[in-house]
Every structure is written in C-alpha cells, then in structure tokens.
Amino acid sequence: MSESMHWADRIAQLVKERVEKDKLLQAVVKEKGYICYDEKTPSGNIHVGSGRGWVIFDCVAKALRKIGLKGRFILSSDDMDPFDKPSKELGEEWNKYLGMPFRDMPSPQKGYKNYADYYFSRVTEKFPEWGIEAELQSTGERYIDGSFNPQIKKILDNADKVKQIYMDLYGEDTPAAKKLPFNVKCPQCGKIATTIATEWNKEKEEIYFECKENVVKFAQGCGHKGWISPYNGNGKFPWKVEWPAKWPMMGVVYEIAGKDHFTKGGARTIANKIAVDVLGYPPPVPSDGYKTGKGYEFFTVGGAKMSTSKGTGMSFRGISEYAPAKMLRYLIVKSRVHAVLDFDPYNDNDLLLLYDRYDKTEKDYFEGKDELQKRVYELSHVGKIPTSCPPHIPLNTAAFTIQIALFDVDKALDILKGLDMVDKEASKEDIEAIKERLEFARRWVKDFASDQYKFEVATKVSEDVKKSLSEKQKEALTLLKVKLSAKDYGQKELYEEFYKIKEETNVEIKDFFEAAYLIIINKKRGPKLAGFILSLGKEKVIDLLNQAV
Ligand SMILES: [Zn+2]
Known part of the structure; x- marks a missing residue:
C-alpha cells in the first residue's frame, strides 16, 4: 500500500483483504455489507472523545464505498446497560432508578422515548453538522427482537x-x-x-x-x-462478553475503539478470545485473531480555562459552540488515527491555525496539487463539495471586520466587498461561506477570543491618550490627517503612505502605528492599519485625528 494513501483508504484496503481471505466473512458481507460498528452507553452527556471514533468510522465506511464495496457505519445505543452512577446533572431524585437499564428510565426531557433515547439523540442530532452518516440502532431492541x-x-x-x-x-x-x-x-x-x-x-x-x-x-x-x-x-451479557457477541450477530468487519480498550489484558483481549474460542467469529479489523491491534488515540479539548469552566471536560454536543463541526472533522481526518489530538479553543493560535490549514487544504484541492491533501478535503468537507474554491477570509480578518460592523454580518460583508476581499459578483455559494465564517467570528469575539483580537472603536479620544503622545507622533498623525483629507486611497497605496510619513517626519514606524491605534481604539495594537482605516471609513478616522492633534 502506498505511503501517501489516506489512513481511511488504507484501513478500507485492509478490511477488503481480510474478507477476501475468509470464507465466513465473504458470506457475511454478501448478506449484510461491510459493517463498521460502534456502540455507546447513553449514560449522560457524551464526551467529545467519542466524536473522533465516529468520524473514523464514517471515513472508513466512505472509503469502502469508494472502492465499490457496501460500507455501512452502524452506531448502536447500549441502552440495556444499567444506570450505575448518580447523575450530577439531574440530581438525587433520579437515584431511585439506579440499577435499571437506561431504556427503562423516563426521559429527562419531553419528546424522547426514554432516558437512553434522550442522551443518545443529543449526540446523534449533531451528526449532520459533522457530516457523519450513520445507521442508528438500539442494542436493547436487538435483545428484545431475539437477534442475540x-x-x-x-x-x-x-x-x-x-x-x-x-x-x-x-x-x-x-x-x-x-x-x-x-x-x-x-x-x-x-x-x-x-x-x-x-x-x-x-x-x-x-x-x-x-x-x-x-x-x-x-x-x-x-x-x-x-x-x-x-x-x-x-x-x-456483561459488556466484555456482549462486545464479541455483537460481531457475529451484526456481521462486523471493522471496529476500532479508544486505546484504553486495547491495553494488554483489557476488554479487547477478552473479546477476541471469546470471539475466536467460543463464537468462532474472526475479530474485526484492527484486530487479527487474538492480536488486538491498536485503538485510536484520545481527542481532548484542553486548556486550563476549559477544564475549570466545564469541570469534567467538553461534551460532543457542546464542542461545536467553540469551533464549527466541519473544522473539527477536518482536524480528525487530517491526523493519523494513532496521533494524540488536543484542541484548545481558548488558545487563539489553535483556532487561527486550524482555519488557515483548512483553507490551504481547500485551495490545494481545487488546484489539484497534492493527492493526499485532496483526499483529506474530500473526507472532511461536510455537504456537497463546492464547484469552485470559496474565497478565504482569515479568521482574524473576519473577527475585526465583524467588530467594525458592530456585529452585523451583512454590514461586515459590505466592508469586505469595499476592501476587495470579496468579489462584488461573488456567487451565492461563496457569500454563504463568508457569512458562515463571519457568524463564527462573532461568537469567537464575544465568547472566548483573547483581548488582543477584541476592540471597540473610540467615539472620543481620551485626555490620557492625548497626553501620552510625543511631539513626533503628533507630527506624524497631523500628516496622516492631511493626506487622508486630500485624496482617496486603496489599501496598498495607503500602507505605502505610512512609510512616506515615517520618512517625512522621522518618526519610528512602531511609534506611528501605536499612536494611530491609541487614537482609534485606545489600544497599542490592532488589525492591519491601512485596511482598518478604510473599513472604518476615513471620515471617522479624520474626526478622531482632529480631536487628538
Ligand atoms: Zn429484583
């Protein structure tokens, strides 16, 4: 197999070869297709780590379909499992159900069949957003209908x-x-x-x-x-026996799980022994006979702020408040299954880099440069792949634009058009993509971006700022005012003008920028100055300069 193959294609190839070598499995796939199977106990809010598994299963099923095989991802709710720990979320009155199967308990909220259905649905409702295509099942129903x-x-x-x-x-x-x-x-x-x-x-x-x-x-x-x-x-069955019992019952050919299940002597070791010695069924890939193979690495949402504010860690449902699901899917798809993944939305660099990398991969896809990157994009993109490469507005640019627009997405879009960052003839598809990014930028700035990405445009220049300006800075700002009043600039031209001001007044360029930001947003740093002044509208800036010098 080629080294440049995506991991999902490599796994699909491995599954195909396994089935080709095994008469029993040949009969199984003929009847049921290539079942990639996962299960989850719906005991409460489900941790984001499980999401990594679901993206892996989804990708492998898709990779199987790509080579003409009937790949299916089935996710089953282990709703016969007992309620075995008091729920912090629901409180003590629920303790009377301890020991009962989750499927026999009432739903904490109206509109769901039972407790298990409620918590399982809370995650699976998010699947379309993540691009995860799964057939959903209830393990309890498989017991009741006699399948087991x-x-x-x-x-x-x-x-x-x-x-x-x-x-x-x-x-x-x-x-x-x-x-x-x-x-x-x-x-x-x-x-x-x-x-x-x-x-x-x-x-x-x-x-x-x-x-x-x-x-x-x-x-x-x-x-x-x-x-x-x-x-x-x-x-x-107790779950260590239930695990292998599901394999012949469902006809499973692929089932990975978190690496904690794959430790020596752990659950997968027992499951494989029971499958081979008692049930006469070959354990699914990544196992091979008694050999367990490796589980997938953890996916954690890290950061000090995250763990203190959320206590036990981020849920799968909650994480898409902090990054769009398609970005997180991309993060999982591009990373090797056995690489540790930690994502910290409070770390600006994690988020900005994720956006930049996604954009780069998208660009590579449309330029057809790199086969592996193309495949990463195909497997991570949610929904229909656009017909041409969408415009890419870096997240920090989106963030400052939405702030200038006072959090109005349509206004922000107009500003971007004014700066020629969006084609005035842009397609509906492209506009949607930009709006989506502006929407997320709005949430980011309001809820969790660090202060360096946040600002408020001044209406009045404070006395403190005025006092803090040096003579040279004042001279430079005066010149800026004169130049801005005299003519209309494009972004690049205005940027070059800043350096002419430096030449003419002998101000340090750093001091010039600092003075300008202090006047406009009362901070020493800000978004790229030329574009910033133009998106604010030069009249607004001239007004502030008039107050200061
Ligand atoms: Zn009893």
Whole structure:
C-alpha cells in the first residue's frame, strides 16, 4: 500500500483483504455489507472523545464505498446497560432508578422515548453538522427482537470456557468466575445490575438467578429469585462478553475503539478470545485473531480555562459552540488515527491555525496539487463539495471586520466587498461561506477570543491618550490627517503612505502605528492599519485625528 494513501483508504484496503481471505466473512458481507460498528452507553452527556471514533468510522465506511464495496457505519445505543452512577446533572431524585437499564428510565426531557433515547439523540442530532452518516440502532431492541438469542445460547452452553478465559487473564479469584456471563433483568423490580445468575439448564433453556442486596454497591436488589428464559430481552451479557457477541450477530468487519480498550489484558483481549474460542467469529479489523491491534488515540479539548469552566471536560454536543463541526472533522481526518489530538479553543493560535490549514487544504484541492491533501478535503468537507474554491477570509480578518460592523454580518460583508476581499459578483455559494465564517467570528469575539483580537472603536479620544503622545507622533498623525483629507486611497497605496510619513517626519514606524491605534481604539495594537482605516471609513478616522492633534 502506498505511503501517501489516506489512513481511511488504507484501513478500507485492509478490511477488503481480510474478507477476501475468509470464507465466513465473504458470506457475511454478501448478506449484510461491510459493517463498521460502534456502540455507546447513553449514560449522560457524551464526551467529545467519542466524536473522533465516529468520524473514523464514517471515513472508513466512505472509503469502502469508494472502492465499490457496501460500507455501512452502524452506531448502536447500549441502552440495556444499567444506570450505575448518580447523575450530577439531574440530581438525587433520579437515584431511585439506579440499577435499571437506561431504556427503562423516563426521559429527562419531553419528546424522547426514554432516558437512553434522550442522551443518545443529543449526540446523534449533531451528526449532520459533522457530516457523519450513520445507521442508528438500539442494542436493547436487538435483545428484545431475539437477534442475540443464538449468541446467548452459545455463550451459556460454553460458560465454563468463558469463565476460564477470565481466570486466565485475571486469576482464579476473579468475580466473573463465580457466576454465569449473563445478567437477568429482574422481572419483579426491573433492575439488571442487582441480579446474579448461577445455573443454566441447557435442555429447558432457562437460567437461575437471584436479585440480591449486595451484588453492586450503587443499588439493592429485591430478593426475587427463580428460573427464567434468557432470551428476547430478559437480560443481557456483561459488556466484555456482549462486545464479541455483537460481531457475529451484526456481521462486523471493522471496529476500532479508544486505546484504553486495547491495553494488554483489557476488554479487547477478552473479546477476541471469546470471539475466536467460543463464537468462532474472526475479530474485526484492527484486530487479527487474538492480536488486538491498536485503538485510536484520545481527542481532548484542553486548556486550563476549559477544564475549570466545564469541570469534567467538553461534551460532543457542546464542542461545536467553540469551533464549527466541519473544522473539527477536518482536524480528525487530517491526523493519523494513532496521533494524540488536543484542541484548545481558548488558545487563539489553535483556532487561527486550524482555519488557515483548512483553507490551504481547500485551495490545494481545487488546484489539484497534492493527492493526499485532496483526499483529506474530500473526507472532511461536510455537504456537497463546492464547484469552485470559496474565497478565504482569515479568521482574524473576519473577527475585526465583524467588530467594525458592530456585529452585523451583512454590514461586515459590505466592508469586505469595499476592501476587495470579496468579489462584488461573488456567487451565492461563496457569500454563504463568508457569512458562515463571519457568524463564527462573532461568537469567537464575544465568547472566548483573547483581548488582543477584541476592540471597540473610540467615539472620543481620551485626555490620557492625548497626553501620552510625543511631539513626533503628533507630527506624524497631523500628516496622516492631511493626506487622508486630500485624496482617496486603496489599501496598498495607503500602507505605502505610512512609510512616506515615517520618512517625512522621522518618526519610528512602531511609534506611528501605536499612536494611530491609541487614537482609534485606545489600544497599542490592532488589525492591519491601512485596511482598518478604510473599513472604518476615513471620515471617522479624520474626526478622531482632529480631536487628538
Ligand atoms: Zn429484583
């Protein structure tokens, strides 16, 4: 495989080769397509880190489709998992549900089927913004509709083998060795975390369980016990067994996860052992037989401000307040799966650089320069790829323009047209792209840009500023006033004029700029001066100069 191949294409190629070598998988893909599968427990607000996985799955499914295979990304909500930690967000009154499956709890807000549906929807509602195409499922429904039944029978028939796998990895004392690998949902109290199953009647296909007080610390069972069928939603596997059970049930050929699941002796190690030794199904790429392969690296939203203001870290839903989803998607697509990603929106450079790089990649795409960059753009662009390269307004330029326009996007657009930064004949598509950037610049300046990108145009020059000006600075500003009054300048011409003023008055150029910014925005630094003066309108600037000198 070529080194210049994008990682998603490389993975797709690997999956294709794996299937070609395996008769069982050939039959699976013929029936179901190439399933790239991920799952998430809808226990509360879902961390932004999971978003990296979803973009990876989406890209691999798309890369499979590009080589003519039926790539599908399926994301399942693990809604049979138990509520096992009090919710800080919802408060104590929800503690009565501890131990119950998320799908059996009410929704915290109207309009959703249940608790699981609410939290799962909060992330998947954002998928179109991220360009993630996924088929959504409920793991609980797969239990209820019997899809898991063949795996349940196989696992319980081979429970000793499963227990042995646990003991080999975690020692003879592991609690998993003292019970069956299946959690019954108590038909009396509805809790699934409080039961323990100890016997399996192979002939009757029933399981013996007790709902006890001390199975877990966070919830108490009701004391109910008896025999019950394990099928059709009466219970679920513990998740380390559920993971491999899903592979043959769904026909999974690709499933990566965060690297914490891929540690030696971790969840993927067990899952692969169970898949190979008990279920007779080849673990999906990036695994190969017992070998786990590597998980994806973490995606964190860093920064001191972020962690203090948000406590536990940024949610997937919340992050697109701080950077457009398509920019974050781009960040993930262009980075190797095994590279650490940290994004800090409070760090101006992170954000400005992200925009610059995106623009550069977009330009490269339309110039057709670099195959890899072209592919990065194809995989990261959200929605239909434009017919020609959109105009690129750097984020800091957008930010100062929106401030001059007093946060009015249409006015800002006119200013950009006046500065010839936007073609007066620009297409509707181009205008939309610029407006989107101005909108984001507005949010950035208002909510989290650092002070150096913020300013307010003065209406009156303060006495302090007047007093602070040196004779040379005054002389230079006077000359600027004369020149501005005498004629209309273009941006470049005005910039050159600043250096003529320096020559004529012998002022240090740094002192000249500083004086001009002090007069206009009462700060020593600001946006590029020539464009700034022209976008404000020279009359406004002449008025301020009149007050000062
Ligand atoms: Zn019970």
